[in-house]
Amino acid sequence: MRTRVQKALDAIQHESHEPICAYIYDLRGIQEQVRGMLHTMPVHTHLFYAIKANPDPHIIETLLPLVKGFEVASIGELLKVRAVSREVPILFGGPGKKESELRLAIKHNVSYIHAESLLELRRIIAIVNEREEQGRGRSGEEQKSEVRVLLRINLRSNTLPQTKIVMGGGPSPFGIDEEEVEDAIELIRVEGAGKVQLCGFHFHSLSNNMDARLHAEMIELYLQKVEHWQQQYHLQVKVVNAGGGFGVTYDGSPGFDWSLFTALLQQSEAGQRFAGRGGELFFESGRLLVADHGYYAAEVIDIKRSHGQMFVIIRGGTHHHRLPASWGHNHPFQIVNTDRWKHEFIRPELRGERAHIVGELCTPKDRMHSDAEIEQLSVGDLIVFEKSGAYAWTISHHDFLGHPHPAFHYLTEDDEHVNANATFQSAHR
Template sequence: MNPKVKEWIHVLQEQSSEPLCAYIYDLEGLQKHVQGIIKALPVSTSLFYAIKANPDPKMIQALLPLVRGFEVASIGELNKVREVSESVPILFGGPGKKDDELEMAIRKKVTYLHIESLLELKKVIRLAKREQQPTQVLLRMNLRTNTLPHTKITMGGRPSPFGMDEYLIEDALSLLKEKENTHAHLCGFHFHSLSNNLQAALHVEMIHYYLQKVDEWKKRYGLDIQVINAGGGFGVSYDDTPEFDWECFTSLLAQSEQVQSLGNTQLFFEPGRFLVADYGYYVAEVIDLKLSQDQYFAIIRGGTHHNRLPASWGHNHPFCIVPQERWLYPFERPEITKKGVTIVGELCTPKDCLHSNALVERLRVGDTLIFKKSGAYCWTISHHDFLGHPHPKFYYITEGNHDEKSNDSFQILNG
């Protein structure tokens, strides 16, 4: 964690009498992290950022000069990227694209359109011809296999709303070869079978399986394949499980004969969580401590309406405590020492829990909690307006501004 995060927290609390509740995004750290990721990639591979993990415009802007492009899953996300850049390459995925979304994607010249069904392919062929716009498509395939790594979220290798079963490939190719199709061009295949995989070696095996299948299809159907999009799914650990070993992953890829023999075919990756999770922090002040039937509860200014990930995934979100000495009341300050405490939010529901029975050395009302790994799938998946509590504020660490202590140094965007 960037040590400046804690310094900022002290400054922010000193400047306001309201309980602190904010997101802090370390854009400087994020850029260094992604530079290292890209540097380790072997030849013929490219990195895209899946903005569903965090579509904050400042994150998109920070990654713009580093990644090959962005993956989006809606017109809303497409517009967010185009507001930052009119020319950066875009991959457009998602299983439920509506007619106006497909039309807009074609008009805005997305680089590759992921096709999720035969019906969607028929619509794209028709719209591309009507718009007289050459449209490059990647067929998203759901492979029939039991060799995928096991994760909490699986989107392939089993019955799924995502992609087309591989037995439909001949039907898809037939549609693309029909004389009515004048503007939709097959450029390759898209695979995205799982999310948050922590096993680097198994991830390589999965990619080898993708490459094997594409090689079979190339030979069987005489295909010229320019792109194989292997998706994302690189995991982030929220407990003591070892993190995804990127160095191991890229080393195994570089040694792979299948990767080395790609020739002019490009291998794409489109991670989201793996890029940004560690560079966002959700910070919330403790506003009450209470004991109920032998269980301590710490109530924070905030909760799952700001950071729904722990409730959604059913995990205890990692956090640390930043002690604050300010106490403005004439009565005793509540505190606990060496106790187990459950961290809950301000909502009127028992589901508003971010960490159960955490052992703390010392915790007081007025101290601030930093929930680490809050850069991905935390703010944007949350039910922001439930009960009408104010949104958190947003702060950004960028190169050159994080050593300052005045509020003028902060780039602030109100939630």
């Protein structure tokens, strides 16, 4: 655990008289990682942050000067980004966009809309027509308002890497089947001419992939497909958004090798041809940028034995950090021993035993780690769950049973520790 995180934990303990339950986000760590990632990327590639991983406004602000822009999957996420910047490029995705969301996305000047179906394309065209009619009504002159789209394509392919979450290459609610590419292009040319600009294609076939070589091969497949469509349909493709899907491991095994991946991109023949035609290759990563820089610290409330097994009960649990329950894994943690004990009666402890780490909810599914090996742990100590920067707080059922929310603390670039709990919670209510 980083020294600056330990210092923040010391300060939190000193400030709090209640059992500790807090998130700590290392903003400086995020910046350092992203700068390193950008340094190895080919010149024609760009990195976007997919804020679904963690839409904390402090993280958005931290990444604003570094990434090309942000990928959002709802109007709520879009407004979070626009609250930080009115100009930063935004990619707007999601398989079930409502007409009201499409109107607001166009109003807020998103850079590209990922069109996920022929019906969605027709809705976009109808909205642009409506805007032109309203413009003529106000000024007496037609006002053009061309919208830029990327067609999200679900490839018919069995060459994609297999991961825990597969989003393409088979039946899926995401994207337009490859067989309908021609229909989508024709729809834009005939009904959307001068209104909807087809700028390129979007692919996002999987999530949490660990194999950098297979990922590079997948990008090569994307670019070869686009090259074929360019020739077949006489297209000028400006952008290929290759999505994200870069994996993070939670069991200590090797994660995604970004340096190897970008080195393979540099060698890609299809990538070089695409760049030579002026094309830009986008990546929209979430988990890889922030997972390693978030920590969830929870104080041990009780330790007890039940039917021969030990249970450690923490202030907090899966209502704050749902990822281990959602993915069915044991979340990595460290123990911080403390002297937080004010009673005269004995302080329960564990030494050299195995135990289940569970939360404060009245459900057996509130489990953060099963059968954990524990060298030494006492009531009042802290369990700090690492790799808690992505898909932790914001995917959780915060208000189940009405327990208080955790505090939120931020480590800035100058190593200052900032408690911005009120600011973050207000953004999520």
